[in-house]
Amino acid sequence: MLVVKVGGSQGIDYGALCDDVAALWRADQPLLLVHGGSHETNLLSEQLGHPPRFVTSPSGHSSRFTDRQTLEMFAMVYAGKMNTLIVERLQMRAVNAVGLSGLDGRLLEGKRKDTLRVVEGGRQRILRGDWTGTVERVNVALLQLLLGAGYLPVVSPPAASEAGEAVNVDGDRAAAQIAAALRAETLLLLSNVPGLLRHFPDESTLVRQIAPGEIDEYAGFAEGRMKKKVLGAKEALAAGVGRVIIGDARVPQPIRQALGGAGTRIG
Amino acid sequence: MLVVKVGGSQGIDYGALCDDVAALWRADQPLLLVHGGSHETNLLSEQLGHPPRFVTSPSGHSSRFTDRQTLEMFAMVYAGKMNTLIVERLQMRAVNAVGLSGLDGRLLEGKRKDTLRVVEGGRQRILRGDWTGTVERVNVALLQLLLGAGYLPVVSPPAASEAGEAVNVDGDRAAAQIAAALRAETLLLLSNVPGLLRHFPDESTLVRQIAPGEIDEYAGFAEGRMKKKVLGAKEALAAGVGRVIIGDARVPQPIRQALGGAGTRIG
Numbered sequence: 001m002l003v004v005k006v007g008g009s010q011g012i013d014y015g016a017l018c019d020d021v022a023a024l025w026r027a028d029q030p031l032l033l034v035h036g037g038s039h040e041t042n043l044l045s046e047q048l049g050h051p052p053r054f055v056t057s058p059s060g061h062s063s064r065f066t067d068r069q070t071l072e073m074f075a076m077v078y079a080g081k082m083n084t085l086i087v088e089r090l091q092m093r094a095v096n097a098v099g100l101s102g103l104d105g106r107l108l109e110g111k112r113k114d115t116l117r118v119v120e121g122g123r124q125r126i127l128r129g130d131w132t133g134t135v136e137r138v139n140v141a142l143l144q145l146l147l148g149a150g151y152l153p154v155v156s157p158p159a160a161s162e163a164g165e166a167v168n169v170d171g172d173r174a175a176a177q178i179a180a181a182l183r184a185e186t187l188l189l190l191s192n193v194p195g196l197l198r199h200f201p202d203e204s205t206l207v208r209q210i211a212p213g214e215i216d217e218y219a220g221f222a223e224g225r226m227k228k229k230v231l232g233a234k235e236a237l238a239a240g241v242g243r244v245i246i247g248d249a250r251v252p253q254p255i256r257q258a259l260g261g262a263g264t265r266i267g
Numbered sequence: 268m269l270v271v272k273v274g275g276s277q278g279i280d281y282g283a284l285c286d287d288v289a290a291l292w293r294a295d296q297p298l299l300l301v302h303g304g305s306h307e308t309n310l311l312s313e314q315l316g317h318p319p320r321f322v323t324s325p326s327g328h329s330s331r332f333t334d335r336q337t338l339e340m341f342a343m344v345y346a347g348k349m350n351t352l353i354v355e356r357l358q359m360r361a362v363n364a365v366g367l368s369g370l371d372g373r374l375l376e377g378k379r380k381d382t383l384r385v386v387e388g389g390r391q392r393i394l395r396g397d398w399t400g401t402v403e404r405v406n407v408a409l410l411q412l413l414l415g416a417g418y419l420p421v422v423s424p425p426a427a428s429e430a431g432e433a434v435n436v437d438g439d440r441a442a443a444q445i446a447a448a449l450r451a452e453t454l455l456l457l458s459n460v461p462g463l464l465r466h467f468p469d470e471s472t473l474v475r476q477i478a479p480g481e482i483d484e485y486a487g488f489a490e491g492r493m494k495k496k497v498l499g500a501k502e503a504l505a506a507g508v509g510r511v512i513i514g515d516a517r518v519p520q521p522i523r524q525a526l527g528g529a530g531t532r533i534g
Contacts, residue, residue, distance in 0.1 A: 151409075
């Protein structure tokens with residue numbers, strides 16, 4: 001089983017990605033696709049007059065505050081536009097794709113974290129009404145039901161809280177949980193960079209290989225969204241996934257290039 | 268099997284609808300939900316500066332022109348916001364719902380009609396680039412796979428063209444096709460009116476009962492969106508559905524009220 005996560009940043013070539021998925025599908029490679037939608041969500045939130053609000057934790061970590069309106073825009077882009085248009089591209093390539101959000105059959109489930117401790121103007125305060133969570137359980141029976149019947153699942157956040165609420169979750173870490181639940185040999189984390197860079201954004205400093213015991217050491221090179229990819233890679237390997245490849249989705253044949261040696265191999 | 272279609276017009280109480288679905292689910296009533304999203308789509312298209320464009324056919328019928336941008340907004344609202352939030356409401360009521368668009372596994376498939384003949388300024392012309400179609404086939408195996416595994420499918424347009432493109436289709440007629448494919452005993456078409464009115468919008472002129480042979484006669488009373496409901500009812504009955512009830516989704520227990528005698532019964 002191959003789990004491919006494709007990000008939602010600017011510059012990603014979804015047509016090339018779907019060409020590659022179709023080629024693997026025709027070659028009977030069992031696979032599943034997980035996708036993001038961050039760039040389109042930012043565009044929509046600006047257009048609708050509700051731009052992203054970034055907050056800083058006491059430890060200095062920056063994250064997006066997901067109020068209810070943001071969560072609903074997130075659902076519109078991830079489960080609506082991105083998921084539907086990826087399923088459309090795959091159906092046009094004769095791949096029998098089925099789109100699912102993490103709410104569907106509680107495919108991705110975990111605790112909601114509805115309060116955030118943040119630093120604003122030098123003072124700590126508690127922000128309530130956050131709609132985020134972390135995936136703790138995957139409904140692997142639903143994925144196997146669809147895979148066994150010849151469908152290719154195309155999965156995106158949001159996930160379900162234990163109460164059944166929609167919660168925003170990190171897509172890379174969700175993909176890691178899915179790969180672990182399916183006992184995948186390989187998890188690909190594709191985005192708009194060639195892999196983990198020793199000196200971001202200098203692409204000539206690509207890290208080619210990381211042994212499982214070296215992940216924490218290399219995690220220090222990760223900037224921004226790459227931090228979650230390295231964390232997802234670590235979680236996937238710890239849960240039994242064979243290897244993780246962080247690769248580039250801006251190129252032709254992005255999946256086959258990553259499987260063929262491009263990107264950063266971990267494990 | 269009970270197929271419930273709930274419209275997307277203003278005034279519909281989705282909380283009450285989902286309470287009712289949950290009560291039937293707990294009572295082991297096999298059922299499936301289909302939904303619309305027209306009101307939210309109109310709001311979004313205004314907010315995004317791409318308001319609905321209505322065109323008139325040579326026979327005087329008015330319809331929405333679905334250009335590609337409109338189709339994508341349609342996917343955001345129907346498959347994104349509406350579907351996700353209905354699945355969320357059901358999951359919060361312990362109903363194991365799975366949301367699907369008609370593209371998923373080609374659940375709803377039919378021909379795309381990419382040109383429209385319209386009348387503008389008294390002259391006929393052809394408009395190209397329309398993304399609409401009519402459902403001709405239902406992937407009943409996918410619905411039965413999910414129903415058999417204990418999931419409640421929550422279905423919305425868009426559908427898939429034969430080439431796999433996303434196409435806007437009428438939700439009432441799609442629900443009629445689903446009810447026929449599942450050999451449903453009952454199809455409920457719920458919206459923001461009490462049923463078919465002899466003198467729209469006078470709600471005291473509700474038509475209580477229509478025999479199958481009288482549908483064409485009563486179709487003349489239908490205004491606006493009600494025309495498609497009457498057409499869907501006719502198609503469903505012709506395809507073997509036991510009865511169709513056109514009812515009100517603005518009231519408490521909308522499903523049980525319709526099953527208990529409210530609304531317009533056809534068949």
